[in-house]
Amino acid sequence: MRVAVIDVGTNSTRLLIAEVNRQKEVKPLHTDLVTTRLGKGIGTAMLMPPAINNTVAVIDDYLKMINGWKVKRIVLAATSAVRNAVNREDFLKTVHERTGLEVKTLSGEEEALLSYQGALSGLHTGIDCRNTVIMDLGGGSTEFTWKTPDGLYCRSVEVGAVRATEGNFSDAEILSLLICPLEEIRKISPVNLIGVGGTVTTIAAISLSLRVYNPVLVHGFDLPAEQVEKTLSLLSALPLEKRRCLPGLQPERADIIIAGVRIVKQILLYLDLPGLRVSEADLMYGLAIKEANSEL
Numbered sequence: 001m002r003v004a005v006i007d008v009g010t011n012s013t014r015l016l017i018a019e020v021n022r023q024k025e026v027k028p029l030h031t032d033l034v035t036t037r038l039g040k041g042i043g044t045a046m047l048m049p050p051a052i053n054n055t056v057a058v059i060d061d062y063l064k065m066i067n068g069w070k071v072k073r074i075v076l077a078a079t080s081a082v083r084n085a086v087n088r089e090d091f092l093k094t095v096h097e098r099t100g101l102e103v104k105t106l107s108g109e110e111e112a113l114l115s116y117q118g119a120l121s122g123l124h125t126g127i128d129c130r131n132t133v134i135m136d137l138g139g140g141s142t143e144f145t146w147k148t149p150d151g152l153y154c155r156s157v158e159v160g161a162v163r164a165t166e167g168n169f170s171d172a173e174i175l176s177l178l179i180c181p182l183e184e185i186r187k188i189s190p191v192n193l194i195g196v197g198g199t200v201t202t203i204a205a206i207s208l209s210l211r212v213y214n215p216v217l218v219h220g221f222d223l224p225a226e227q228v229e230k231t232l233s234l235l236s237a238l239p240l241e242k243r244r245c246l247p248g249l250q251p252e253r254a255d256i257i258i259a260g261v262r263i264v265k266q267i268l269l270y271l272d273l274p275g276l277r278v279s280e281a282d283l284m285y286g287l288a289i290k291e292a293n294s295e296l
Contacts, residue, residue, distance in 0.1 A: 010139030080140025108156020114286030122281020
């Protein structure tokens with residue numbers, strides 16, 4: 001089945017048009033991303049009118065793109081910035097009035113589960129899921145999902161690249177917010193960490209010095225902890241305007257990337273892991289699979 005997924009995130013609004021088969025395999029046909037920064041001022045828990053208007057305009061543009069792809073289903077989902085906003089209903093109403101679509105506001109646990117399912121769909125090498133953790137590091141929150149003998153655990157924490165940047169979180173503050181799920185994860189002695197989301201894909205792109213982003217090279221990239229540290233040192237030494245010109249770094253992400261890399265660093269240190277594997281298959285893949293499976 002051909003489906004279209006629009007993901008309204010804290011930092012960006014993304015589009016995925018894909019074919020999904022009965023084996024839950026996702027074949028991307030078209031992708032797009034616009035930095036809409038809906039979570040600007042996230043500490044106030046208010047969605048700002050300019051950010052709302054910009055995001056809705058991008059959604060409308062995506063719907064026009066989708067028209068030419070003959071998709072059978074469209075799913076529009078929102079994550080941290082929208083689910084925590086005190087004026088969430090205003091945003092949902094505006095989207096519906098201007099596009100006719102209903103927004104599925106995902107809970108943190110739903111986001112974690114869908115990211116897990118999406119990431120697993122993109123793993124083409126033998127990884128033991130019993131010792132694997134999926135980490136989705138977004139703009140407003142970070143989700144972790146892992147298996148135990150008792151079942152699947154999904155955790156969401158209000159720590160993300162935008163939130164940590166605007167809140168000027170120290171490393172100690174970042175770790176204190178992450179500590180509860182990380183302590184639970186340590187009990188399974190994790191071996192593999194699969195990272196999804198813009199921060200980890202950006203670290204991979206910077207490591208590869210990609211002047212033009214290439215998802216084929218980024219997907220499956222093994223990112224050592226030493227490379228995370230090296231990237232953090234490089235970014236920290238550059239003023240904002242020079243960071244915007246760094247190969248692999250989307251200019252619109254330059255102001256929040258340092259906080260994102262610091263979050264990754266704290267997670268690897270606390271879990272005592274040598275690195276992580278980067279995945280392009282993420283929440284959007286999980287949403288595509290769920291939407292397609294409702295009819296397949």
